[in-house]
Amino acid sequence: xxxxxxxEKCELKQLFFENVTENEMMSxxxxxxxxxxxxxxxxxxxxxxxxxxxxxxxxxxxxxxxxEDGKEQIMTIAKPFDFVSILSVxxxxxxxxxxxxxxxxxxxxxxxxxxxxxxxxxxxxxTSIIEKMSAVSDKVIIEMLEIRRRNLRGxxxxxLLYFSNVIFKSNSFDLPIxxxxxxxxxxxxxxxxxxxLTEFRKDGILKIYGKTIEITDKKRLKLISRLG
Amino acid sequence: xxxxxxxEKCELKQLFFENVTENEMMSxxxxxxxxxxxxxxxxxxxxxxxxxxxxxxxxxxxxxxxxEDGKEQIMTIAKPFDFVSILSVxxxxxxxxxxxxxxxxxxxxxxxxxxxxxxxxxxxxxTSIIEKMSAVSDKVIIEMLEIRRRNLRGxxxxxLLYFSNVIFKSNSFDLPIxxxxxxxxxxxxxxxxxxxLTEFRKDGILKIYGKTIEITDKKRLKLISRLG
DNA sequence: CGTTAAATATGATAAATATCAGTTAGTGAT
DNA sequence: ATCACTAACTGATATTTATCATATTTAACG
Numbered sequence: 001x002x003x004x005x006x007x008e009k010c011e012l013k014q015l016f017f018e019n020v021t022e023n024e025m026m027s028x029x030x031x032x033x034x035x036x037x038x039x040x041x042x043x044x045x046x047x048x049x050x051x052x053x054x055x056x057x058x059x060x061x062x063x064x065x066x067x068e069d070g071k072e073q074i075m076t077i078a079k080p081f082d083f084v085s086i087l088s089v090x091x092x093x094x095x096x097x098x099x100x101x102x103x104x105x106x107x108x109x110x111x112x113x114x115x116x117x118x119x120x121x122x123x124x125x126x127t128s129i130i131e132k133m134s135a136v137s138d139k140v141i142i143e144m145l146e147i148r149r150r151n152l153r154g155x156x157x158x159x160l161l162y163f164s165n166v167i168f169k170s171n172s173f174d175l176p177i178x179x180x181x182x183x184x185x186x187x188x189x190x191x192x193x194x195x196x197l198t199e200f201r202k203d204g205i206l207k208i209y210g211k212t213i214e215i216t217d218k219k220r221l222k223l224i225s226r227l228g
Numbered sequence: 229x230x231x232x233x234x235x236e237k238c239e240l241k242q243l244f245f246e247n248v249t250e251n252e253m254m255s256x257x258x259x260x261x262x263x264x265x266x267x268x269x270x271x272x273x274x275x276x277x278x279x280x281x282x283x284x285x286x287x288x289x290x291x292x293x294x295x296e297d298g299k300e301q302i303m304t305i306a307k308p309f310d311f312v313s314i315l316s317v318x319x320x321x322x323x324x325x326x327x328x329x330x331x332x333x334x335x336x337x338x339x340x341x342x343x344x345x346x347x348x349x350x351x352x353x354x355t356s357i358i359e360k361m362s363a364v365s366d367k368v369i370i371e372m373l374e375i376r377r378r379n380l381r382g383x384x385x386x387x388l389l390y391f392s393n394v395i396f397k398s399n400s401f402d403l404p405i406x407x408x409x410x411x412x413x414x415x416x417x418x419x420x421x422x423x424x425l426t427e428f429r430k431d432g433i434l435k436i437y438g439k440t441i442e443i444t445d446k447k448r449l450k451l452i453s454r455l456g
Numbered sequence: 457c458g459t460t461a462a463a464t465a466t467g468a469t470a471a472a473t474a475t476c477a478g479t480t481a482g483t484g485a486t
Numbered sequence: 487a488t489c490a491c492t493a494a495c496t497g498a499t500a501t502t503t504a505t506c507a508t509a510t511t512t513a514a515c516g
Contacts, residue, residue, distance in 0.1 A: 065373070069455055074372055087369070090355075091362035096370070119358065120351030127318075127347055130358055134319040137365030141315070142324070144372050145293070145301055148415050152503070178463065187376050189504060194465055210464090210512080227297055295497065320458070321485085417474055422495055439493085 006030040012057060013106070015081060015132070019124030028118070033109045037101040041117065042100035052109040056080045059105025060167065060176055063087070064184065065097045073127055074185035076140045077102070077177075079167055089117070102176040147186050150225070155186040156196045157225035160206070164215055172214040233257040240285060240336070243309060243360070245361070246442035255356065256346070261337045264381035265329040273328035278317055280337040284308045286394065287333025288404050291315070292412065293325045297333030304368045305405075307395055318344070330404040375414050378453070383414040384424045388434070392443055400442040 007013055007029040017025060017155075034057070037043055046065060057079060064077040075097060088096060089112065095228065109219070119126040147155050159182060163173055183190045200206050205221050207214040215221060235241055235257040262285070265271055271282065274293060284306060291303040303325060316324060317340065347354040375383050384414060389408060391401055404408075407425070411418045428434050433449050435442040443449060 048330065053287065053362065067377060075369065075373065088362050088366040091359045091366065096366070116355065119354050123348030123351065124350065126354035126358070127344065130347065130354070131360065133358065133361060133365070134316050137361075137369070138316040138319065140325070140369055141303065141365070141372070144369070144376075145303065148294060148372075149299075149301065173300045179465095180463075190463090191465085191505080192503065194463095198465075256496075406492095418493090419475080420473065420494085422493095 007032070010057070010108070012055065012080070015024055016128065017056065017125070018128060020122060024118060024125075028110055031114050032092070032148065035107050035109060037105045037107070039101055039103060041101050041106060042098060042126070043101060043105070044095050044097070046095055047096045048095050050093060050095055051112055053089060053112045053115040054107050054109050057106040057108050059101060061099050061101050062068045062181070062185075063097050064100050072181075072184050074177075074181060076143060077167070079161075082136075082139070087133075087140075123220070136149040143162050150189060150198055150227075151191060152188050152192055152197070153224050155188065156182070156193065156200070159186055159217065160213065161218075161221060161225055163213075164218070169217060171216075172212070175213055178209055235260070235330070238285070238336070240308070242422040244283065245353070245355055248346070250351060252346060252350060252353075255344055256338055256342060257455050259339055259342055263335050263337060265333045265335070266328055267331060269329050270326060270346060271329060271333070271335060272325070274323055274326045278323055281317065281329075281343040282337050283334050283342045285334040285336050287329060289327050289329050290405065290409070290413075291325050291327050300412050302409060304407075305369060305390075305413070310364075310367070315361075315368075322352075331350055355373050378455075380416050380420055381452050382426055382455070383416065383429070384410070384421065384428070386447050388428075388441065388443065389415055389446075389449060389453055391441075392446070399444075399446060400440070401450065403439045403441055439443065 005026055007017065007025060017028065020028070033052075035043075036057070038097060043061060058080055060181060061078050063078060064072050065075060067073055078099075115129075116153075145164070147158060150158060163175070164171055167173075167176075177185070179193045180190045183193045186193075201208050203217075203220070205215070205217045205224075207216060233254055234252060235245065243379075245256065248256070265287070271289060287310055289306050291306060292300050293303060295301055343357075347357060375386060375410075378386060391403070392399055395401075395404075405413070406419045407421045411421045414421075425434075425436060428449070429436050430447075431448070433443070433445045433452075435444060
């Protein structure tokens with residue numbers, strides 16, 4: 001079996017398919033589909049049947065859901081390696097959340113039945129999936145609790161630091177979401193997101209050029225993010 | 229092998245150990261320890277090493293964590309079958325949350341290594357664990373999002389309905405947590421929990437006798453819990 | 457290119473919520 | 487029973503946040 005599997009070269013192989021045999025790898029690889037999404041495109045739609053196990057190869061996405069009163073609520077923002085849309089995928093038949101690309105994104109889709117079969121067959125694979133899921137849920141829950149404890153300034157500081165330190169690893173970056181979406185993410189109104197950004201600007205903590213943010217006083221921003 | 233395993237009669241067997249062989253069952257059963265906790269006793273302490281896989285056989289517990297400023301934040305309240313302290317248990321070495329008994333509770337403790345081994349060996353068991361974990365994380369996350377969307381009256385209504393409908397299945401019940409703990413759970417101050425309870429009483433929605441709550445106008449309480 | 461819609465922005469005001477200060481009731485220990 | 491301590495409660499006030507109204511800028515599109 002000299003055939004080459006392109007997953008071998010995939011940087012996510014280590015994360016998800018460690019301890020998978022050659023044969024299993026081939027099978028996964030043959031059945032997988034890679035999909036590209038441009039900004040704003042929907043990757044997962046709430047209510048749709050779960051048929052694929054999807055993870056993010058590159059890009060940035062938001063996980064969100066619709067509330068009864070028609071508003072959107074962002075659950076978390078996911079980057080590759082960090083979150084891979086596995087939440088509730090194994091316990092439900094239909095998605096209870098949607099996923100949309102915030103940047104050009106590439107996903108890898110594997111039939112969910114294939115993954116479930118592999119979990120049954122390969123214990124080490126099962127272990128790795130459990131560990132990953134566990135870590136992801138944890139991250140989301142802690143993130144929510146941390147956001148909740150803070151006032152508006154603290155919340156906004158937190159998310160700006162998240163973008164700066166975790167996502168973009170730079171003090172200067174383009175906001176991947178609108179002010180409205182920030183509001184939906186950290187539970188405040190759009191007006192107050194804008195107002196608080198302006199406050200930060202006036203306080204000399206950051207500079208704003210439309211979507212571009214440059215954090216000029218990170219020490220102070222950290223301070224604001226600390227307590228209530 | 230005529231020996232009787234007491235887990236055979238356990239009502240949780242179906243949930244966790246379906247598809248487990250006789251031998252595996254025996255091994256699990258021999259290594260397990262059942263522990264009883266009285267009200268207020270700690271079951272899990274944040275920072276401690278994770279050595280046991282613990283699930284709730286009976287009773288009621290709270291999962292909570294300590295914030296840097298010394299306060300407590302309740303993540304969720306768990307009853308048997310509903311949540312079993314598996315969050316992050318597989319990805320971390322140490323607990324990042326604590327668990328305390330709100331009622332007389334009984335847990336079943338199995339060495340975590342044993343469970344991990346079984347996941348590796350038995351694919352159907354692995355599947356069942358993944359499904360359960362997935363559902364639990366989902367529940368907690370949705371619960372948090374639902375709480376967050378509401379104002380204080382809505383939040384309190386939500387938690388009262390949760391106690392009434394889900395936990396105690398009665399319109400009259402003893403609150404298993406203090407006003408302060410309710411506040412820590414739904415993210416408001418103790419004073420406002422008390423005040424809002426009083427408001428509900430004055431509005432004829434419920435009667436209060438210390439810890440005992442009797443919901444007299446559930447329709448209205450539901451209405452309050454609906455929107456922001 | 458102009459037209460429309462959406463996003464960003466700002467101010468005034470109302471409403472919600474937290475904080476502070478203090479009272480009362482209950483609980484456990486001795 | 488008394489003391490100490492905590493939980494439950496109440497009111498006044500300050501602060502935070504949402505709402506509403508409106509202007510401006512930017513993006514979207516035929």
